[in-house]
Amino acid sequence: SQTIHQWPATLVQPVGSPLSLECTVEGTSNPNLYWYRQAAGRGLQLLFYSIGIDQISSEVPQNLSASRPQDRQFILSSKKLLLSDSGFYLCAWSVYRDKVKEQYFGPGTRLTVT
Amino acid sequence: AQKVTQAQTEISVVEKEDVTLDCVYETRDTTYYLFWYKQPPSGELVFLIRRNSFDEQNEISGRYSWNFQKSTSSFNFTITASQVVDSAVYFCALSVHSSASKIIFGSGTRLSIRP
Numbered sequence: 158s159q160t161i162h163q164w165p166a167t168l169v170q171p172v173g174s175p176l177s178l179e180c181t182v183e184g185t186s187n188p189n190l191y192w193y194r195q196a197a198g199r200g201l202q203l204l205f206y207s208i209g210i211d212q213i214s215s216e217v218p219q220n221l222s223a224s225r226p227q228d229r230q231f232i233l234s235s236k237k238l239l240l241s242d243s244g245f246y247l248c249a250w251s252v253y254r255d256k257v258k259e260q261y262f263g264p265g266t267r268l269t270v271t
Numbered sequence: 272a273q274k275v276t277q278a279q280t281e282i283s284v285v286e287k288e289d290v291t292l293d294c295v296y297e298t299r300d301t302t303y304y305l306f307w308y309k310q311p312p313s314g315e316l317v318f319l320i321r322r323n324s325f326d327e328q329n330e331i332s333g334r335y336s337w338n339f340q341k342s343t344s345s346f347n348f349t350i351t352a353s354q355v356v357d358s359a360v361y362f363c364a365l366s367v368h369s370s371a372s373k374i375i376f377g378s379g380t381r382l383s384i385r386p
Contacts, residue, residue, distance in 0.1 A: 189372050200378040201316075201362070208371055245314055251372045258304045258323075258366050260374055262316040 159184035163248050163263035171271055176221075176235040178266050180248030183229065188250040190231040191260060192223055195245040207231060243270045273298045275365050277377035284353055285385050292348040292380045294363030300324075302368040305339065305346045310360040310379070322346065350382075358384045 160183045170176060182188050192204040203216045205223035213223050220239050224232045231248060245267050249260040274297040284290045296305065307319040320330065322339050330337045334351045350357055363377040 191373075201376045203373065206371055206373060214371070247314075247316065249316075258372050259306055259318050259321045260372070261318060262308075265314045267314070
């Protein structure tokens with residue numbers, strides 16, 4: 158069966174510091190991968206998605222970037238965090254073949270920028 | 272463009288009551304998929320159901336049921352005999368047919384079940 162891991166679970170970082178959040182998927186190959194952000198009490202905002210290694214699409218202009226150095230690894234980064242980067246970050250995966258369209262989510266990382 | 276509207280921001284009911292969460296979607300695509308996710312207080316989104324645009328059959332899974340009506344572009348979710356463990360934020364979502372499988376989420380409905 159497939160599993161998705163995210164770490165760290167929680168993170169408190171000062172404004173201006175760098176960020177690296179990691180997501181890995183097990184039990185599947187060539188998944189589509191996604192990064193979402195959820196502000197407190199709000200809906201989900203798609204930040205990035207990837208359909209393959211080094212293939213990253215950005216949905217909104219922002220202070221963040223994403224990379225996919227390996228098939229089942231997706232990294233969310235920032236060089237300098239802003240207060241507005243605080244939120245709950247969720248990684249998700251899906252598989253296009255076999256007409257499976259739903260996305261499966263990781264446990265999330267709660268980021269507080271101080 | 273695609274859009275999902277969940278007009279109910281918050282709902283609170285007493286345990287054992289039935290409750291329906293509304294979802295209205297917009298898309299010009301003829302092939303699309305609809306989803307419901309549950310987000311309990313722990314934060315992780317849990318996939319509940321997927322429906323494709325060619326299958327309008329309603330579905331029942333235990334206390335959960337879904338009513339898909341293309342004529343009104345709605346995909347409503349009913350919980351029968353609600354329980355405290357059903358308390359969560361519920362998201363309706365839409366995906367159109369593409370290799371990226373991007374999903375557009377509604378803003379969510381916070382459901383509170385009072386004992």
